[in-house]
Amino acid sequence: MTQVLVLNASYEPLNVTSVRRAHVLVFKGKAEVLEELDQPLHSASDTYPWPHVIRLVHYVRVPRAVQRKISRRALFARDGWRCVYCGTASGRLTLDHVVPRSRGGDSVWENVVTSCAPCNHRKGDRLLEETSMTLRTPPRPPTPVLFIRLAADHVPDTWRQYLPGLDPAAAAA
Numbered sequence: 001m002t003q004v005l006v007l008n009a010s011y012e013p014l015n016v017t018s019v020r021r022a023h024v025l026v027f028k029g030k031a032e033v034l035e036e037l038d039q040p041l042h043s044a045s046d047t048y049p050w051p052h053v054i055r056l057v058h059y060v061r062v063p064r065a066v067q068r069k070i071s072r073r074a075l076f077a078r079d080g081w082r083c084v085y086c087g088t089a090s091g092r093l094t095l096d097h098v099v100p101r102s103r104g105g106d107s108v109w110e111n112v113v114t115s116c117a118p119c120n121h122r123k124g125d126r127l128l129e130e131t132s133m134t135l136r137t138p139p140r141p142p143t144p145v146l147f148i149r150l151a152a153d154h155v156p157d158t159w160r161q162y163l164p165g166l167d168p169a170a171a172a173a
């Protein structure tokens with residue numbers, strides 16, 4: 001248990017941090033402990049609650065304009081480790097631009113999807129409307145919860161009530 005879930009003042013999940021950093025935030029009065037572990041945290045002279053979930057005292061504005069960097073791992077996790085075109089979860093997964101870069105498509109979350117290699121090859125440099133292929137789900141920027149899931153070694157049960165939309169199906173892998 002060396003990771004701590006950090007919530008905004010609004011209870012929106014923000015990120016995952018170390019116990020040490022979380023303790024410093026609490027010690028400085030910048031965060032409160034919402035969930036703690038049974039065992040206390042010992043310093044040379046004192047004991048403190050061992051933070052497990054903390055909440056910032058002051059609301060931190062999260063700039064939505066700043067895009068989270070696209071990684072294959074985050075993309076595949078967003079799409080549940082399945083091809084968005086045919087739904088297969090087996091075989092090699094690839095990153096596909098819905099509007100191909102050669103046709104002016106950008107590398108943004110709204111234009112990249114998880115595709116199995118055969119679907120990616122089949123689609124090639126065509127637009128969707130030039131094929132008979134369809135998207136099972138429209139691509140969107142991933143939620144903060146997804147990045148927390150990826151940053152966490154595992155998601156403890158005590159975190160779950162603070163992580164709305166945590167998809168157990170997509171958590172595998």
Ligand SMILES: [Zn+2]
Nearest residue numbers: 083086116119
């Ligand atoms: Zn496919």
